[in-house]
Amino acid sequence: MKTAAPFSHLLACMLVLSLLSPDILPAQTPSIHPPKVEAVLRKAGRNRAELEKAIAYFRHTKDPLKVKAIYFLIANMDIHYSEEYFWADDKSRRIPFNELDYPDLTSSLKMFAVLKEKHPDIHSIPAAYRDIDSMKAGMLIDNVEKAFEEWRKPRARSISFDDFCEYILPYRVTIEPVQNWRKVYQQSFNWIDDSASGKPAGEALGYFVRDYNKWFFNNYKIEDNEGSQPRLGAMQLLHRKKGACGDIADLMVFTLRSQGIPATIDQVPFWATASGKHFMNVCFDAGMKPISFDVSTPSVTGEKLAREPAKVIRITYSKQRQSLAALEPVASIPEGFMRLPNYIDVTKEYWQAGDVHCPLYHAQTSRIAYACVFNFLHWNPAWWGRVNKDSVVFRDMCKGAVFLPMYYRTGKLVPAGYPVLQGYDRMQVLQPDLAHRHDIHLREQAGYLVFRPGKKYRLLYWDGSWKRVGEQVPSSTTVTLDFDRVPMNALLLLLPEYTQHKERPFIIDADGRREWF
Numbered sequence: 025m026k027t028a029a030p031f032s033h034l035l036a037c038m039l040v041l042s043l044l045s046p047d048i049l050p051a052q053t054p055s056i057h058p059p060k061v062e063a064v065l066r067k068a069g070r071n072r073a074e075l076e077k078a079i080a081y082f083r084h085t086k087d088p089l090k091v092k093a094i095y096f097l098i099a100n101m102d103i104h105y106s107e108e109y110f111w112a113d114d115k116s117r118r119i120p121f122n123e124l125d126y127p128d129l130t131s132s133l134k135m136f137a138v139l140k141e142k143h144p145d146i147h148s149i150p151a152a153y154r155d156i157d158s159m160k161a162g163m164l165i166d167n168v169e170k171a172f173e174e175w176r177k178p179r180a181r182s183i184s185f186d187d188f189c190e191y192i193l194p195y196r197v198t199i200e201p202v203q204n205w206r207k208v209y210q211q212s213f214n215w216i217d218d219s220a221s222g223k224p225a226g227e228a229l230g231y232f233v234r235d236y237n238k239w240f241f242n243n244y245k246i247e248d249n250e251g252s253q254p255r256l257g258a259m260q261l262l263h264r265k266k267g268a269c270g271d272i273a274d275l276m277v278f279t280l281r282s283q284g285i286p287a288t289i290d291q292v293p294f295w296a297t298a299s300g301k302h303f304m305n306v307c308f309d310a311g312m313k314p315i316s317f318d319v320s321t322p323s324v325t326g327e328k329l330a331r332e333p334a335k336v337i338r339i340t341y342s343k344q345r346q347s348l349a350a351l352e353p354v355a356s357i358p359e360g361f362m363r364l365p366n367y368i369d370v371t372k373e374y375w376q377a378g379d380v381h382c383p384l385y386h387a388q389t390s391r392i393a394y395a396c397v398f399n400f401l402h403w404n405p406a407w408w409g410r411v412n413k414d415s416v417v418f419r420d421m422c423k424g425a426v427f428l429p430m431y432y433r434t435g436k437l438v439p440a441g442y443p444v445l446q447g448y449d450r451m452q453v454l455q456p457d458l459a460h461r462h463d464i465h466l467r468e469q470a471g472y473l474v475f476r477p478g479k480k481y482r483l484l485y486w487d488g489s490w491k492r493v494g495e496q497v498p499s500s501t502t503v504t505l506d507f508d509r510v511p512m513n514a515l516l517l518l519l520p521e522y523t524q525h526k527e528r529p530f531i532i533d534a535d536g537r538r539e540w541f
Contacts (some may be wrong), residue, residue, distance in 0.1 A: 037483055057287035060099040067102050068156040075101075080263045082168065089185060093168050096189045100342045103365050104155040107254035108201045115147035124203075133156070148252070155202065163204050164236035167195040170206040179217065179228075182310040183286060191286030191308065194341040196257060197274045198289065205258030208283035212262070217283040217468030225285055225309040226325065229317060232279055233324050241274065242320060243265040256500050272319060273303040280307050289339045290370060291317060293361045294404050296334040296397045297541050299526045306338065314373065330376055332424045334397040334406035336374045337367040344368055352392060356390050358432045369407075371420050374447065380418040382429040383453060384411065384441040393440050395427040398541070401525040403428050405438060416440075423448045426515060426529060426541045428486075439488050443515045445531070445541070454531065456487050456514035464532050466505045466518060472528075472540060473518070480521040485508045485514040 055062035081088040109161045111119045123132040171193045243266045258278045273289045280287035292302040304318040317325045348423035349365040395418040396403035409416040429441040445452040475498040484490040495504045530540045
């Protein structure tokens with residue numbers, strides 16, 4: 025079965041549409057709605073009528089908080105969209121199939137097998153759609169009413185209206201398909217609220233986690249799904265009873281919010297000293313103190329991150345005025361999370377952090393530089409800073425990592441300076457000293473470096489790009505690889521011919537000590 029193509033091109037299109045300024049849209053008659061709401065309604069086009077039906081409904085209730093709630097959802101709706109896919113035949117004609125039309129996953133799979141027999145070339149085609157174009161009044165009304173039911177129960181009464189709007193009220197979590205989930209989740213998990221009655225959020229969390237472990241299967245790295253298919257919707261999670269890391273994080277949010285507990289996702293977009301990324305959750309107690317948790321770890325709460333996170337961001341529903349996307353044109357920002365306007369930086373809640381001061385090669389016309397970390401053999405943008413003549417400061421970066429300042433120009437990242445090491449007790453600019461070189465001896469190290477006899481190993485150093493020092497081929501008795509005339513103060517990389525793109529850079533000091541990053 026063919027898998028869906030990457031969604032990056034869809035993401036770019038959705039962002040351009042979602043951030044379209046209302047000033048260039050056709051003029052409308054004066055609105056009775058707040059300006060931010062009216063701006064979004066104008067973008068909604070034909071679907072404006074559905075959104076106004078929901079507004080009219082809550083105005084009719086004469087509940088001012090519910091009116092404010094629907095305004096909050098609509099005022100921030102233009103940044104939200106879903107990534108999904110549909111099934112098609114060999115001529116890319118849509119084949120009607122919805123797994124949720126069947127009582128369980130087994131039934132869905134049986135029907136899909138029938139479709140495959142009839143259409144051997146059946147394959148998935150990615151699709152994306154904006155909330156403002158597709159959201160129906162009925163679902164919005166149902167979502168708001170049921171969210172208020174939970175907020176007005178004893179457990180959530182101390183939660184402020186603003187926090188309720190941000191972390192309980194939203195009908196979606198990330199970019200999953202929007203499905204009408206509130207009632208089903210309320211009923212499916214209300215026993216947990218009864219069991220945890222009177223207990224603080226941290227204790228109540230244990231009930232959710234124990235229940236999750238009984239019926240949901242984490243298929244990360246077991247089934248080939250991470251990144252190849254879009255996120256599952258709330259009802260698909262209950263239907264399939266399995267999913268990858270991002271799906272599990274979404275499931276926790278749906279479950280907790282359905283019982284009136286504020287919750288969202290905290291995400292590590294890139295590890296700074298390893299390859300990959302990470303999803304976890306945060307919920308809040310009655311005083312809105314954050315409680316970080318990760319259902320994939322043994323202790324669930326209170327466990328320190330396994331390694332240095334380049335950044336930790338907290339996903340919000342609303343637009344954040346300090347996000348880069350609120351300050352710069354989206355097209356001038358590298359693809360990834362920084363193009364999104366709905367997150368806040370919470371790195372300091374998880375790791376020691378400090379400001380990284382990076383000298384730049386020379387004065388540039390670029391206003392923004394990006395702090396990049398080495399991840400899967402690529403420099404990936406993890407944060408940003410404003411250029412000040414020949415330097416840039418990246419705020420609140422994790423300690424114990426190396427950051428490369430880069431510019432984003434014509435769709436490509438280009439080096440802007442030398443890598444900077446922010447250690448736990450020092451800062452070091454890793455500019456290779458080509459006039460002073462030394463011989464180094466790379467010894468095997470369990471868990472980091474074990475040589476394979478007969479395989480080539482290239483040593484590289486960074487100087488605007490990875491440059492070759494030399495090459496060695498170990499024998500069956502080799503425990504150390506020796507390289508001559510290696511520039512001092514250089515960021516190094518040992519790359520084997522069998523690479524899986526997970527190799528880590530390192531430095532070697534004047535005394536021959538090696539430090540991995």
